[in-house]
Amino acid sequence: KLQLLRSNREGDLSSDVAKPFYVPVNRTKEVQEARMKLPVCGEEQVIMEAIRNNTVVVICGETGSGKTTQVPQFLYEAGWSHPDSDNPGLIAITQPRRVAAVSMAKRVGYELNLPESVVSHQIRYDVTTSEKTRIKFMTDGVLLRELSQDLLLTKYSVIIIDEAHERNLNTDILIGVVSRVLKLRAELSREDRAKIKPLRVVIMSATLRVSDFTENSTLFTKPPPVISVNARQYPVSIHFNKRTPEDHVAEAFKKVSKIHDRLPEGGILIFLTGQNEIQHLCKLLREKYPSLPPKAALEERKRIRQAAELELKRDAAIPGEAAMESEEIALGENQVEDFDLESDSDDSDSDLGFDEEELVSTKDAPLHVLPLYSSLPTEAQLRVFQPPPEGTRLCVIATNVAETSVTIPGIRYVVDCGKAKERRYDIKTGVQSFEVDWTSKASAGQRAGRAGRTGPGHCYRLYSSAVFDHDFEQFSTPEISRMPIEGVVLNMKSMGIDNVVNFPFPTPPERQTLSKAEKLLGYLGAIDTDVKHITPVGQAMANLPVTPRFAKMLVIGNQQDCLPFVIAIVAALSVGDPFIQEYHLEENEDDSDDDSLDHKELKGLNRETEIAKARRRLMRKKYFESQIKHAGLDRSSDILKLLNVVGAYEYAGATAEFCEENFLRSKAMEEIRKLRWQLTNLMAALFENVDVWVDPKMLPPTKRQIKFLKQVITAGFIDSVAIRKDVIENGGQGGTRFKNARGVAYKLMWSEEEAFIHPGSILYSQEPPIALVYNELFKGATKTCFKGVTAIDTKWLPEIGKEFCSFGRPLDHPIPKYSEQTKDKKTVYVVPSFGPKGWPLPPIQ
Numbered sequence: 001k002l003q004l005l006r007s008n009r010e011g012d013l014s015s016d017v018a019k020p021f022y023v024p025v026n027r028t029k030e031v032q033e034a035r036m037k038l039p040v041c042g043e044e045q046v047i048m049e050a051i052r053n054n055t056v057v058v059i060c061g062e063t064g065s066g067k068t069t070q071v072p073q074f075l076y077e078a079g080w081s082h083p084d085s086d087n088p089g090l091i092a093i094t095q096p097r098r099v100a101a102v103s104m105a106k107r108v109g110y111e112l113n114l115p116e117s118v119v120s121h122q123i124r125y126d127v128t129t130s131e132k133t134r135i136k137f138m139t140d141g142v143l144l145r146e147l148s149q150d151l152l153l154t155k156y157s158v159i160i161i162d163e164a165h166e167r168n169l170n171t172d173i174l175i176g177v178v179s180r181v182l183k184l185r186a187e188l189s190r191e192d193r194a195k196i197k198p199l200r201v202v203i204m205s206a207t208l209r210v211s212d213f214t215e216n217s218t219l220f221t222k223p224p225p226v227i228s229v230n231a232r233q234y235p236v237s238i239h240f241n242k243r244t245p246e247d248h249v250a251e252a253f254k255k256v257s258k259i260h261d262r263l264p265e266g267g268i269l270i271f272l273t274g275q276n277e278i279q280h281l282c283k284l285l286r287e288k289y290p291s292l293p294p295k296a297a298l299e300e301r302k303r304i305r306q307a308a309e310l311e312l313k314r315d316a317a318i319p320g321e322a323a324m325e326s327e328e329i330a331l332g333e334n335q336v337e338d339f340d341l342e343s344d345s346d347d348s349d350s351d352l353g354f355d356e357e358e359l360v361s362t363k364d365a366p367l368h369v370l371p372l373y374s375s376l377p378t379e380a381q382l383r384v385f386q387p388p389p390e391g392t393r394l395c396v397i398a399t400n401v402a403e404t405s406v407t408i409p410g411i412r413y414v415v416d417c418g419k420a421k422e423r424r425y426d427i428k429t430g431v432q433s434f435e436v437d438w439t440s441k442a443s444a445g446q447r448a449g450r451a452g453r454t455g456p457g458h459c460y461r462l463y464s465s466a467v468f469d470h471d472f473e474q475f476s477t478p479e480i481s482r483m484p485i486e487g488v489v490l491n492m493k494s495m496g497i498d499n500v501v502n503f504p505f506p507t508p509p510e511r512q513t514l515s516k517a518e519k520l521l522g523y524l525g526a527i528d529t530d531v532k533h534i535t536p537v538g539q540a541m542a543n544l545p546v547t548p549r550f551a552k553m554l555v556i557g558n559q560q561d562c563l564p565f566v567i568a569i570v571a572a573l574s575v576g577d578p579f580i581q582e583y584h585l586e587e588n589e590d591d592s593d594d595d596s597l598d599h600k601e602l603k604g605l606n607r608e609t610e611i612a613k614a615r616r617r618l619m620r621k622k623y624f625e626s627q628i629k630h631a632g633l634d635r636s637s638d639i640l641k642l643l644n645v646v647g648a649y650e651y652a653g654a655t656a657e658f659c660e661e662n663f664l665r666s667k668a669m670e671e672i673r674k675l676r677w678q679l680t681n682l683m684a685a686l687f688e689n690v691d692v693w694v695d696p697k698m699l700p701p702t703k704r705q706i707k708f709l710k711q712v713i714t715a716g717f718i719d720s721v722a723i724r725k726d727v728i729e730n731g732g733q734g735g736t737r738f739k740n741a742r743g744v745a746y747k748l749m750w751s752e753e754e755a756f757i758h759p760g761s762i763l764y765s766q767e768p769p770i771a772l773v774y775n776e777l778f779k780g781a782t783k784t785c786f787k788g789v790t791a792i793d794t795k796w797l798p799e800i801g802k803e804f805c806s807f808g809r810p811l812d813h814p815i816p817k818y819s820e821q822t823k824d825k826k827t828v829y830v831v832p833s834f835g836p837k838g839w840p841l842p843p844i845q
């Protein structure tokens with residue numbers, strides 16, 4: 001192995017990094033013993049030599065082999081990041097998930113016996129770095145942001161990019177940018193190079209499928225060496241269901257009960273698709289197998305319920321792109337069996353794949369049931385690492401977070417529903433939805449592998465082998481091929497990468513996606529539409545940690561006296577819907593904390609409910625009284641309603657009681673509050689005229705401010721205008737009168753598709769506006785609906801959406817009526833030319 005690595009040396013690199021140098025570490029005996037069992041520790045020398053001799057090294061190792069926790073420690077001990085060494089820069093480790101960045105920093109700090117100020121983390125809302133920081137765990141988004149300030153990464157001596165196999169969007173971009181950074185550094189003149197310290201890059205993957213990184217000549221000129229850590233993997237027997245059940249939660253309940261009643265000791269790990277399924281199964285299992293005294297169980301349930309109210313978070317749990325070639329071989333050697341029809345449905349235990357004499361009877365033994373999903377508070381997540389109470393069996397019910405990010409000790413049985421919830425995004429129309437679908441064969445392999453960490457295990461797949469063979473993709477698609485990337489493109493532009501089309505992406509996105517992102521940025525005024533170079537507005541936008549459209553709103557909101565309102569709006573929109581809907585309580589939800597629309601939801605919303613009543617109470621609250629006095633209650637925008645809720649919450653003292661009373665997710669409201677502060681500080685740092693003070697008792701906006709806010713919203717959603725179909729069909733003349741928005745179709749900008757105002761919108765029960773902008777477009781079971789609607793005045797469009805509109809007399813236009821008198825009495829004709837066929841604007845009222 002060493003021989004191979006030496007032959008891969010790029011010139012003589014070994015002289016530009018530290019001579020072996022040992023930093024003493026004071027680990028506890030217990031930690032030391034646990035480390036020694038990790039497969040990665042057996043490869044310490046090979047890994048360190050490879051890093052010394054190569055600028056880029058790839059490390060592959062099965063989940064749980066110790067990559068994340070140990071590699072940073074090897075580097076630390078060998079003097080990397082030590083101020084007296086030749087590479088005093090920090091050791092950085094990036095993670096796709098916030099929760100992993102925090103928990104791994106905690107774990108490594110604990111193992112090294114060093115405080116948080118030395119082994120620190122940095123995520124969007126939380127930073128513990130200090131002058132003393134040596135090892136820094138962060139999300140890949142944070143490092144991408146830093147890159148726009150310091151493209152050469154001069155602060156660091158090593159960048160470890162972890163979980164690369166997940167093919168998360170940010171991770172992919174990061175690998176591309178870092179490859180550029182290395183090229184840039186290599187191109188520096190001798191003197192300039194002498195001024196900065198060398199940089200090493202380590203890419204870590206839980207699978208051997210790394211060819212997109214190693215065999216991609218646009219990324220690294222020389223293929224980096226791959227070190228694979230042979231984790232000891234015990235055989236796992238795979239048991240398929242004969243039939244694929246409709247309800248995988250009920251099926252999981254049956255299976256877990258059988259395992260717990262009849263099989264020898266060993267933890268159970270269950271993979272489901274989302275938070276609500278997980279809570280539901282937790283409840284069923286806790287009722288059947290109480291493991292705690294009644295009072296504690298009650299407390300526990302309360303906590304779970306609170307966790308259920310956790311709001312939207314940005315970083316969705318994306319199913320890992322996972323190729324376990326080695327594991328598949330291992331699994332191939334295992335016994336794979338299907339069961340006959342009878343045994344699948346009856347009470348017999350033969351589907352467990354154990355011989356009769358191996359079965360035990362543990363009826364009514366306690367079961368220690370723990371949920372695990374991304375929006376669960378960190379402390380609650382960390383409980384899965386603790387041994388279960390004496391005499392109980394550990395049972396963790398998780399989303400694909402447990403697939404590779406975290407390794408739960410002592411798992412012997414895996415129950416896999418075979419599905420995952422994924423964010424889907426229609427590149428053409430911009431329609432976003434969440435769908436539960438089969439995972440990939442590679443992910444199923446990873447999930448099964450969790451059962452073979454500590455001894456031979458069993459994986460029960462709640463679907464048939466026929467479904468597995470026919471309906472499962474080999475691997476899941478890299479996120480970049482599925483996601484909107486305007487934020488990433490703006491970020492890349494701000495780093496001076498103008499030609500995003502030629503960027504060394506590990507998997508290049510479709511040209512269409514890239515050019516659509518560029519187009520939106522053009523509409524928002526963030527880039528020059530001709531040369532595709534970032535504008536000063538775009539530069540200001542790129543500094544703000546929100547999506548480009550929100551950034552635009554902040555930047556223009558600052559030009560008027562409305563910034564505090566715009567900040568509150570942006571904070572609320574970035575955090576996501578704080579309203580608890582019935583379907584959140586009843587229906588299955590996904591782990592990415594986002595909601596999709598379906599017919600059940602529509603039904604739920606039409607019912608007169610507790611929640612609806614509470615909402616009406618909320619509208620009568622003091623805050624609104626003062627607002628009505630002030631400006632009249634505005635009912636023309638869901639986004640302004642959100643602003644009202646933020647105002648009312650602050651007015652009531654920002655209490656959890658207020659949230660409970662009004663069916664608001666208190667965690668979401670807190671996060672909005674935090675983000676308001678953060679954005680205000682940021683704006684203050686960026687713009688001279690911003691006051692750093694956030695007024696918690698912000699007064700409601702005046703009439704004039706309301707109008708301006710709606711224009712700000714229009715500017716941010718300028719590519720999401722919709723106009724009533726009947727008005728367009730009527731040649732822009734008036735149109736039908738409607739009592740409410742039920743069944744009233746709107747025409748979208750980018751497609752022929754029609755859409756409707758969602759019944760949950762404040763605008764639903766009113767005369768539907770001629771034009772609107774929407775925040776979200778969701779494909780429901782029967783219709784596409786707008787959420788977060790704001791009624792707008794078409795007069796604003798030529799001003800705010802100049803990019804779409806052509807001015808001058810539209811000679812060949814059939815309806816020459818769209819005219820307007822300007823201040824100097826000239827008549828301009830406005831014919832917006834966006835959309836597939838050109839878009840007549842309705843008459844200006």
Ligand code: ADP
Pocket residue numbers: 038061062063064065066067068069070103107382385404405406407408409
């Ligand atoms: P990898 O990154 O290769 O998947 P890790 O470094 O995350 O592996 O994990 C190595 C070992 O450390 C695993 O056995 C895991 O169970 C254990 N471990 C990780 N975090 C914790 C923690 N917070 N508490 C206890 N054990 C942990």
Ligand code: MG
Pocket residue numbers: 064067068069162404405
């Ligand atoms: Mg890891």
